Amino acid sequence: MKNESHAELAHALWPDAKQAPVKLLECRHCGRRNRVQVSRAILDPHHCExxxxxxxxxxxxxxxxxxxxSSAYEHPLDRTTLAALKGIPGFPTLIRWVMTQLGERSLRLLNLSSAVLCGDDQFPELVALLERSRQSLDLGLRPTLFLSESPHxxxxxxxxxxxxxxxxxxxLDQLDDTEVVSVMGHELGHMHAEHGLYRMVAVVMASGTQLLGTVGQVLSxxxxxxxxxxxxxxxxxxDRAGLLACRxxxxxxxxLMKLAGGSRPGITRRTKMQLAPFIRQARTLAKLEEDNWFDGLLATLMTMDSSHPFVAWRVMHLLEWVEHGNYLEILAGHYERAKRPAAA
Known part of the structure; x- marks a missing residue:
């Protein structure tokens, strides 16, 4: 599937150009504040001076x-729900149990046993895409990369x-290289935000109370x-990290659209999936949730047993960050820096 041109994407995002949002951005060189149209900043940043x-x-x-x-792009819902999670009685006990009984070694051994370890001599092209994402996000830690057979x-x-x-x-069958970089950045965002430990606990919890025994039956x-x-x-x-990685x-x-509808041969030989209707779909969802609290409640109930939110909800939140959040401020060099260790 050939992606849209800049003009087509601009029209898909903002059918009425006059309604495209505008932001004031400070020049990192001289401090002058500039009024920038978001559509131009997103689609043609090289010519924004x-x-x-x-x-x-x-x-x-x-x-x-x-x-x-990572706090520079952390979603507020991520921060507040994690704080609430840490406050649940028994959660620290579960964390200690998982790390004592399983740690990371068992899952790493599972990957070594059932997937392909990528490196300089094994699928270096995929490693290069991961490295591209890592360098964009300026992450010092290099994660190990595995390739697993799956149609999804x-x-x-x-x-x-x-x-x-x-x-x-x-x-890899359905995404081009830039889209793969976005996915890599998404995964590195989890790593950068230190989601790994809690995600591992979630996997253990999802495996059922038999693995957790008595502790699981009480706390699960x-x-x-x-x-x-x-x-x-x-x-x-x-998702924000993925966008920052590929830009x-x-x-x-x-x-996100391919996550929702795929891009398999049976689709591509019949039609070209259009981004504009998909964006309208997400904006319709946003308006429904804004106008009727019950629609938001239904969405929460329908995803209660899911580890991922609805795709259209993710689109809605990503667009809101681009249009009204600090995405462009980050690209303009204005963002929170990680604290460096004090010199000995």
Whole structure:
């Protein structure tokens, strides 16, 4: 599927150009505040220059977001649901139990036993895409990369001390390289935000109370629901990281559309999936939830047992961040930096 041109994407996102949002962005070179149309900043950032000094307003494509903290792009729902999760009685006990009984070693051994370990001599092309994402986000830690056979568009990240990324082969069938970079950035966002430990606990919880024994029987229900709620919200943070890694809104949106409808031969030989109707679908969802609280409640109930939110909900939140959040401020070099260790 050939992605839209900049003009087609602009029309898909903002059919009425006059209604495209506008932001005030400070030039990192001279401090002058510039009024920038979001559509131009997103689709043609190379030609956005400061009106005072003439320097580029935005970082160059692929230029690292030096020292960026995960909190700079963390979704508020991720932060609040994780805080609520940590406050549930019994959660610290479960964390200690999982790390004592399982740790990360068992899951890593499972990957080594059933998937392909990628490196310089095994699928270096895929490793290069991961490295491209890692450098864009300026992450020092290099995760291990595994390739797993599966027809589904999917990827996963686990581990905290020695994190790894698992890519499903079906993803490579349906996404181009820029879209794969977006997925890689999504997974690295989980790693950067230190989601790995809690996601591993969620996997253990989902495996049932037999694995957890008596502890699981007592704690599983409230913790499992709280873990799933947090996992759904953590995906919104990771989606932002994916966009920051590829810096191509069209690619990130196409990934989400393909997650919803796929891009298999039976689809591509019949039609070209259009992004504009899909975006209208997400904006319709946003309006329904805004106008009627019961629709939002229904969505919550329908996803209660799911680790991922509805795709259209993810599109809605990503677009809201691009249009009204701090996405462009980050690309303009204004973001929270991670604290560096004090010198000895």
């Amino acid at each position: 400061c009106g005072a000094c003439g320097e580029p307003l935005f970082l160059a494509p692929g230029e690292p977001l030096t020292g960026i903290a 568009i999917n990827a996963a990240t686990f581990g905290s001390e020695e994190p790894w990324v698992m890519i499903h082969s079906g993803l 229900f409230p913790l499992q629901k709280a873990l799933y709620k947090w996992m759904r919200c953590s995906e919104l943070t990771a 191509d809104l069209g690619a990130s949106l196409h990934v």
